[in-house]
Amino acid sequence: MTSLLILNGPNLNLLGTRQPQVYGSTTLADIEADCVAYGTELGVNITCTQSNHEGELVDTIHAAKGTFAGVILNAGAYTHTSIALMDAISSVELPVIELHLSNIHAREEFRHKSYIAPVSIGQICGFGAAGYRLSIDAMLGHLR
Numbered sequence: 109m110t111s112l113l114i115l116n117g118p119n120l121n122l123l124g125t126r127q128p129q130v131y132g133s134t135t136l137a138d139i140e141a142d143c144v145a146y147g148t149e150l151g152v153n154i155t156c157t158q159s160n161h162e163g164e165l166v167d168t169i170h171a172a173k174g175t176f177a178g179v180i181l182n183a184g185a186y187t188h189t190s191i192a193l194m195d196a197i198s199s200v201e202l203p204v205i206e207l208h209l210s211n212i213h214a215r216e217e218f219r220h221k222s223y224i225a226p227v228s229i230g231q232i233c234g235f236g237a238a239g240y241r242l243s244i245d246a247m248l249g250h251l252r
């Protein structure tokens with residue numbers, strides 16, 4: 109069975125509790141449960157994890173090699189700063205989809221830069237929590 113990793117970065121554990129006008133009112137636990145349920149529907153194993161720590165995200169990407177066929181990554185603010193995450197993705201040679209709830213291109217200038225984009229197969233942003241299911245579909249389409 110195909111296994112996918114859904115990896116969320118800093119502050120995304122706060123989803124649904126603050127700034128609902130920007131990030132929606134769905135909690136991360138709700139999103140993760142929905143991804144797992146969608147995976148069951150599709151016959152795909154979905155594992156979800158979140159960390160606020162850059163090094164831990166790097167470790168998780170390294171460990172994904174050999175276990176997961178692809179990674180869906182919402183790296184949060186590390187998207188715009190982290191060469192370490194970019195290098196980790198390059199080093200594992202796994203397909204990664206960059207995901208954001210908000211449309212980072214319609215927001216502040218500093219969010220337009222992504223270190224993840226050049227090492228990803230594609231980017232999905234601006235569709236809120238629905239982006240997670242879209243990313244699963246896109247990853248499965250890529251792997252097929």
Ligand code: CA2
Pocket residue numbers: 118119120122123124125126127131182183184185186187207208209210211212219
């Ligand atoms: O739109 C996204 O998914 C982001 O990755 C979210 C990050 C932001 O830095 C990126 O530019 C775009 C921020 C996540 C913060 O999440 C919060 C959720 C609720 C309350 C406060 C923060």
